Amino acid sequence: xxxxxxxxxxxxxxxxxxxxxxxxxxxxxxxxxxxxxxxxxxxxxxxxxxxxxxxxxxxxxxxxxxxxxxxxxxxxxxxxxxxxxxxxxxxxxxxxxxxxxxxxxxxxxxxxxxxxxxxxxxxxxxxxxxxxxxxxxxxxxxxxxxxxxxxxxxxxxxxxxxxxxxxxxxxxxxxxxxxxxxxxxxxxxxxxxxxxxxxxxxxxxxxxxxxxxxxxxxxxxxxxxxxxxxxxxxxxxxxxxxxxxxxxxxxxxxxxxxxxxxxxxxxxxxxxxxxxxxxxxxxxxxxxxxxxxx
Amino acid sequence: xxxxxxxxxxxxxxxxxxxxxxxxxxxxxxxxxxxxxxxxxxxxxxxxxxxxxxxxxxxxxxxxxxxxxxxxxxxxxxxxxxxxxxxxxxxxxxxxxxxxxxxxxxxxxxxxxxxxxxxxxxxxxxxxxxxxxxxxxxxxxxxxxxxxxxxxxxxxxxxxxxxxxxxxxxxxxxxxxxxxxxxxxxxx
Numbered sequence: 001x002x003x004x005x006x007x008x009x010x011x012x013x014x015x016x017x018x019x020x021x022x023x024x025x026x027x028x029x030x031x032x033x034x035x036x037x038x039x040x041x042x043x044x045x046x047x048x049x050x051x052x053x054x055x056x057x058x059x060x061x062x063x064x065x066x067x068x069x070x071x072x073x074x075x076x077x078x079x080x081x082x083x084x085x086x087x088x089x090x091x092x093x094x095x096x097x098x099x100x101x102x103x104x105x106x107x108x109x110x111x112x113x114x115x116x117x118x119x120x121x122x123x124x125x126x127x128x129x130x131x132x133x134x135x136x137x138x139x140x141x142x143x144x145x146x147x148x149x150x151x152x153x154x155x156x157x158x159x160x161x162x163x164x165x166x167x168x169x170x171x172x173x174x175x176x177x178x179x180x181x182x183x184x185x186x187x188x189x190x191x192x193x194x195x196x197x198x199x200x201x202x203x204x205x206x207x208x209x210x211x212x213x214x215x216x217x218x219x220x221x222x223x224x225x226x227x228x229x230x231x232x233x234x235x236x237x238x239x240x241x242x243x244x245x246x247x248x249x250x251x252x253x254x255x256x257x258x259x260x261x262x263x264x265x266x267x268x269x270x271x272x273x274x275x276x277x278x279x280x281x282x283x284x285x286x287x288x289x290x291x292x293x294x
Numbered sequence: 295x296x297x298x299x300x301x302x303x304x305x306x307x308x309x310x311x312x313x314x315x316x317x318x319x320x321x322x323x324x325x326x327x328x329x330x331x332x333x334x335x336x337x338x339x340x341x342x343x344x345x346x347x348x349x350x351x352x353x354x355x356x357x358x359x360x361x362x363x364x365x366x367x368x369x370x371x372x373x374x375x376x377x378x379x380x381x382x383x384x385x386x387x388x389x390x391x392x393x394x395x396x397x398x399x400x401x402x403x404x405x406x407x408x409x410x411x412x413x414x415x416x417x418x419x420x421x422x423x424x425x426x427x428x429x430x431x432x433x434x435x436x437x438x439x440x441x442x443x444x445x446x447x448x449x450x451x452x453x454x455x456x457x458x459x460x461x462x463x464x465x466x467x468x469x470x471x472x473x474x475x476x477x478x479x480x481x482x
Contacts, residue, residue, distance in 0.1 A: 012347050016354045016376045023358075024369030028419060036368055043362045051318055051363070058319040065323045 104275045107158015117156065120240055120279035123147050125173070127273045137163075137177035137200075139273055144171040148280040152238050154227075156277050160244035160267030161185070161227060165278060175276065178245070178266050179206055186237055187245055189213075190224040198225065198245055198264060206270065208246055210262040216251075217260070223248045225264050230283070240282050301458035305340065305348070308454055309356045312336045317363055328432050330439040331405065332447060333360055337375050338404035339451035341382030342397060343459055353379030367419065374411040378404045401444025402437055409433045 027036045108124060125141035143149050145168045153165045155175045163183060166176040176183055179200045187198045187210060194213050201207035210225055225248065229241025244267045252261040316332040323329055333356050341349025357372030382400050385391065410433065452459065 009347050013350055013376070013380055016350050017373060020354065020357070020369045020373035020376060022369070023372065024367065027368040040362050040365060040368065044365060047363050051314060054314045055318040058315065062319050062322055 101274060104158060108275060108277055109158075117277065117279065119281070119284045120154075121148070121281040121284075122156075122277035123149060123280050125149075125276050125278055127276060130273075137180040137183075137270070138166060139175050139177065139276075141173050141175055141276055141278070142171065143278060144169050144173050146170050147278075149173045149278050150280070154239045154243065154279045154282050156243055156279065157268050157273065157275065159269060160246065161239070162268045162270065162273065162276055164238060173278070175278075177270050178208060178268070179270060185239055185245070186228040187225050188228045189219045189248070190226050192218040192220075192223065194219050195228055196225075196262070201263065206266070207249075208264040208266060210248070210264050213260075213262060216262060219248060219251065219262050221248050221251055224267075236283060238282060240279065240284070298458065301455070304455060304458065305352055306355070308336065308340070308451065309352060309359060313356060313359045313363065316360075325439060326435050328435045328439065330443050331408070331436055332443070333357075333371070333375065334378055334404045334408040335401050335440055335444055335447040336451060337379040338382045338400045338444070339397065339448040340455070341379040342386050342400055342448070343452055343455055344383065345387055346380045346383030349379030349381075349383030350376045351379070353377070370412060370415045370419075374408050374415065377411065378407050381407070395445075397448035398441060398444045401448065402441040405437050405440040406433075409436055 023036070027034075030036060105124075108122075123143050125143035125147075127139045128142055129140035130138075141149075141155075149165055149168050151165050151168055155162045155164055161178060163175050163177040163180065164185075166174045168174075178185075178198070181200055183198075183200055185198045186195070188195045189210070192215075194215055196210040196213035196216075196219075198208050199211055201209045210219065213219060225245045227239040227241055227243040227245060228237065229239065230236040246264040246266040248262055249265040250263045252263070254260050312332055320332055321329045337349065337353040337356055340352040344352075353375035354372045357370075357375035358368070360366070360371045360375075361368045382404060385400065413429065413433065
């Protein structure tokens with residue numbers, strides 16, 4: 001009984017395999033107009049309407065699955081686009097930073113060439129720290145004594161005077177800004193030529209005062225104020241002449257000449273300092289005119 | 295299991311519906327770029343449920359239908375699916391596996407045999423295509439998809455053929471214990 005079942009099983013398998021191989025061989029050997037191909041085409045013609053009908057029946061289900069697939073695909077596309085967007089956002093930020101740096105450096109280049117600062121051997125430095133206190137308007141730069149930076153050297157940027165070097169270490173320096181309460185510089189009105197002294201306005205951060213002006217009434221709103229430079233060889237100024245400090249923003253008329261207050265708005269945007277120039281040879285003019293080092 | 299007339303009719307209907315569903319719907323739904331293939335799963339399930347001879351016959355028939363409907367070289371799918379059905383049936387006859395995940399493993403192995411066997415046959419017949427990484431990837435993905443579908447397909451097939459099936463191994467063993475068929479007490 002068992003042998004019979006085994007024989008039957010093996011016989012069925014052998015027949016099926018033989019039939020498959022026969023079909024395979026015959027089909028493979030005949031031309032496309034052969035009988036097996038014809039049978040296949042006939043069967044296909046019979047099956048085609050069934051398949052078409054079934055295709056219509058299952059279309060909603062297929063669409064449903066397709067919708068899931070499309071949703072998954074859309075999700076992956078969304079994630080991909082999000083990544084691209086983030087990358088582009090970073091690029092834009094970087095480009096904005098680069099653009100800002102470019103603008104600053106162009107300003108420095110202009111002031112060096114057009115403004116004649118090149119003679120003072122400027123050292124370009126990057127601001128990397130800023131005093132959080134409004135009372136101590138200082139910034140820290142990445143150039144120090146090893147780069148030729150010394151205390152009291154003038155510091156400018158593309159817009160005008162920024163301050164002076166307060167203290168120096170080997171690789172860094174602290175710059176005192178124009179608005180620092182300890183700052184002061186001899187100045188003059190560019191158009192009227194009236195001399196004076198620039199000092200920060202106490203209690204008004206960001207505001208400067210042009211003081212000790214002999215004929216203050218000649219100074220008007222909108223006039224540029226520049227550094228006066230060295231007037232007397234006995235008392236040389238730390239700052240070369242002609243550096244723009246700011247513009248007269250308003251003039252408060254007082255009782256008399258002494259009460260008059262000339263407010264000056266700094267030319268340099270002191271809240272957004274990135275690159276600065278330290279003028280390491282500020283007295284070049286003086287050396288050239290007197291023939292000796294100050 | 296020796297298929298009777300109604301069982302054969304059910305098997306034929308199962309094969310027809312399964313193949314049409316495969317051709318009209320399943321083959322058009324791609325996941326990770328490849329569709330699942332129900333034909334080896336159906337053959338495996340029939341083999342696992344009914345034995346080697348019905349499995350082989352069902353495999354041959356399904357293969358012939360697929361080859362005919364898709365205008366493929368007649369005999370390739372038949373040959374490979376015959377082997378798949380016979381193998382699944384022999385597993386049942388020799389081991390009578392009772393674990394619930396057996397259909398999953400058999401489905402995965404059956405799909406692998408079918409996919410690789412079909413490719414080998416195509417290469418043997420002189421199809422001029424390289425064994426590319428893409429082909430390997432597709433075969434692997436089909437195996438993965440079919441592995442996921444194996445259990446539900448097996449359950450559906452079992453339900454469809456249930457009037458003609460003997461008890462499944464797990465239920466048979468459970469009943470044997472509860473009625474004392476395999477209990478040591480019954481020997482006393």
